Amino acid sequence: MGPSGTNDCLAAAAESALVALAMTGDDKAFEELVRRWQGAVRGLLRSVCGDWALADDLAQEAFLKAWQKLRSLKSPGAFGGWLRRIAVNVFLTYNRRGRLPIKDSEQTKWHATSKQEDPAARIDLVKALTRLKPVERLCVVLSYSERMSHSEICSTTGLPLGTVKSHISRGSEQLRTYLKAYKGAV
Amino acid sequence: MEHESDMELMRLFAEKGEPGPDEAFVGRVSRRIRRHRNAQRILMAVIAAASVAVLAVLGPWLMEGISYITLGTTFFARTVVGLLFSPVGFSVGGSLGLFLFIKMR
Numbered sequence: 709m710g711p712s713g714t715n716d717c718l719a720a721a722a723e724s725a726l727v728a729l730a731m732t733g734d735d736k737a738f739e740e741l742v743r744r745w746q747g748a749v750r751g752l753l754r755s756v757c758g759d760w761a762l763a764d765d766l767a768q769e770a771f772l773k774a775w776q777k778l779r780s781l782k783s784p785g786a787f788g789g790w791l792r793r794i795a796v797n798v799f800l801t802y803n804r805r806g807r808l809p810i811k812d813s814e815q816t817k818w819h820a821t822s823k824q825e826d827p828a829a830r831i832d833l834v835k836a837l838t839r840l841k842p843v844e845r846l847c848v849v850l851s852y853s854e855r856m857s858h859s860e861i862c863s864t865t866g867l868p869l870g871t872v873k874s875h876i877s878r879g880s881e882q883l884r885t886y887l888k889a890y891k892g893a894v
Numbered sequence: 895m896e897h898e899s900d901m902e903l904m905r906l907f908a909e910k911g912e913p914g915p916d917e918a919f920v921g922r923v924s925r926r927i928r929r930h931r932n933a934q935r936i937l938m939a940v941i942a943a944a945s946v947a948v949l950a951v952l953g954p955w956l957m958e959g960i961s962y963i964t965l966g967t968t969f970f971a972r973t974v975v976g977l978l979f980s981p982v983g984f985s986v987g988g989s990l991g992l993f994l995f996i997k998m999r
Contacts, residue, residue, distance in 0.1 A: 735927065742923045743915070750919070751912030764919065771923045772930060833906045852900075853907040880903060887906075 715740075727784035730775075738778070742771050745788070749795050755849045756799055758838030766802060770795040792854070793864050796846065800865065803842045836886035840879050843867070847875035848883060 718726065718740040726744075729737035749770055753763035773794050781790055837845055846865065850856045856864065861872045949956075977983045 735924070738927070739920060739924050743917075743920050746916060746919050746923075747912040747914065750916075751910075754913070755910070767919070768923050768926055772926050775927050776930075833910060849907075852903050853910070855904075880900070883903065 723787060724784040727778075727781070727787045731778050731781070731784070738775055741787070745791055746771075748788075749791065752792065752795055752849065752854065753799060755834075755837060755853055756842065756846045758834075758845075762802075766798050767795065770798045773798065796850070796864050799846065800843075832887060832890045833883075836883050836890065839886060840882055844875045844879035844882075847872055848879040851876050852880070 715736070718736055721729075721737075721740070723741070723744070726737045726741050730741060746767065750764060750767045753766050753770070754760050757763040757766065770791070774791050777794070781787065837849070840848065843865075847861055847867070850861045850864065851858075858869060858872050858876070861867070861876075862869050865872070867875070978987065
């Protein structure tokens, strides 16, 4: 079987099989995992960073870390959640260095396979998100975009439950205020 | 009301979608992984070469040290065995055994 045949096989393979292969050191299998998960990881990091170039750098960092730690993954079926946790940790580590800006982002395009009906609302959400504090933004995104429960957010971010709840409550309230103000202005 | 605006936020997030397929990104990750693997290999080679060099320099002293320790241990063991099998060793061992036997009863 030639290289394109191998690639076709990998593209059709089940995720747990790819993870198992990648754990044995198969780079092509890991590349296929990157191909499948890059949208989710970059999307999550773009939402929480507000800076797309930075988000893509952090996404690369997250995939590199995942490749380094892949052998510590206990169950191949848990790859998605595990990868998301790594991406969140990469973001938190970057944020701890205090280099993450809170700003009104100029980036309003979203290269997406999106089924968006109202582009203004999408731009509006991206802008509104960048005005939240980074950790608040992270909790809101994990809750509303990734649909994680409060306890899942706790275990992913390492934040106490009370802090997670207050971040989500305060963050979503601010988000609603910004969105209302934006709709009023349009 | 709260619930409704929560649903509204969820709808907005769901509509936001995620970035589409990007082979350039996949390529960049693969290149970084390759670079990292090469760096690891070079590091391993440097560590191996350094270990060999250290061993070559310290080898003679190390062998000398080991031979002294072996000689010392042999001498000590021989002295202890010699003491144990002497009349003094027998009497001390016997007394100790008798003492323990009485203590245990």
